[in-house]
Amino acid sequence: MLASMSASTPQLRLFQSTPHPCGYWPLRTARDLVIDPDDPRLARLYPLGLSWGFRRSGNLLYRPQCPQCQACVPVRIDCTRFHPNRNQRRCLKRNADLRWQVLPAVRTDEQLALYQRYLGARHAGGGMDNHNAIDYDRFLLGDWSQTRFMEIRGPDQQGLDALLAVAVTDITDNGLSAVYTYYDPDCQHRSLGTYAILQQLQWARRLQLPHLYLGYWIARHRKMDYKRHFNALEAYDGQQWQPLAANKRAED
Template sequence: MTAPFRFPRFFVTSPSPCPYLPGRQERKVFTELVGPHASELNDALGRIGFRRSQGVAYRPSCAGCTACVSVRVVTADFVPNATQRKLLRRNADLEVTACRAWATEEQYQLMRRYLAVRHPGGGMAGMDDDDYADMIEHSPVNSLIVEYREPAAPGGRRGRLVGACLTDRQADGLSMIYSFFDPDHAARPALGNFIIMDHIVRARDAGLPYVYLGYWVKGSARMEYKTRYRPLEALGPTGWRRLSDDDMAPVPPGSKL
């Protein structure tokens, strides 16, 4: 009996400064997603903590550090709290469309505004429109872009785009590759949180058990938002396990991870 795909070749990047924990170095192990079985390979690697970026699957492989932990929401057991229910009601009028993974100028301009406010000087700050198109369109797996628009304007014109998320549909869930939204929308705060909850509902309605949120780093303020979506499972040495409240408790100032 032959395997459905050849065992991939893995490579390791050179160390570089960690973007999440000061004073540390990050390193990644990666492989290409190519050929007719790229989706199956991506699914298998996703279950052991890999993430996709264009035609590459990667995961952290840092010397002496295991702070980056893959996390996923258990969709069947997710119950929104009072704040999350309010957010769902506030944005219930948004028009949500799952589109073919195709880049548009409107998406690109929204992402530029998002990066300028939320991640100035970050690794993606210099992304031009060609880079953006590569990120969205160069996918060897089943990908889509979910758009969030305000209600249609008078005269039947399409409503303004206020959020979007590049998403992979895997065999056991939705993997949120990259989301962005209007960072200055006073009438719709917390759009990023709404996009995550919409994906949880979307996955549950499709019979998919998980929404993959990428990596969580305890003690990193940039990653703390992921603990709002519970139950949350984390991948450890013995496999996936459900995190407890103690696992997700904030790190006291001055503590070492």
């Protein structure tokens, strides 16, 4: 189908995927709206796609389009208004011994090994726990995206210096997009997912970018709970971005 999101944006070819198992609710079926993956303008359209609630997976720009469900809510953090709460300040203090650096998006054996350990611990039996190097690249990298790896290093459980987390992050004109973060499953006490977001916010501010896009938030979903704890969180309702209401935050 041909579509234009507004009168001021270019016409796009949009496709609806076939039904597939929902990645968030195992007993549900999902469908996605996908921007034409062969469109040569994808790199230029990416910031617009983020502002319309789309997300990148590999070379695809998609957003959920499920007839019976509207649970997936696109969310982003306003970097200029964000300030860490007490628990997030504790997270920063607890991880003061860590260091991070931004690297080109080139997979290493060390990163792949950590990714496979993470999937085996967090997504056992979910279909991702057997991902190999090809699956890694197909899922996390894009031919047209400006992707970077934020590596987080520090002492592991044995006190040895190690790679503890990787935050796969895209740079766009209107913000950073947190594509996927994986971390050492033996370091749960460090709250490395929260720590990675806090450092991505710092990184976005350094680049003077206004937003950090976090993908989708789902009320009452255990793995999505952490997102609602970031203040200055905005949600996209299909027309505009606005603060995620306090009653919505409390739903889960």
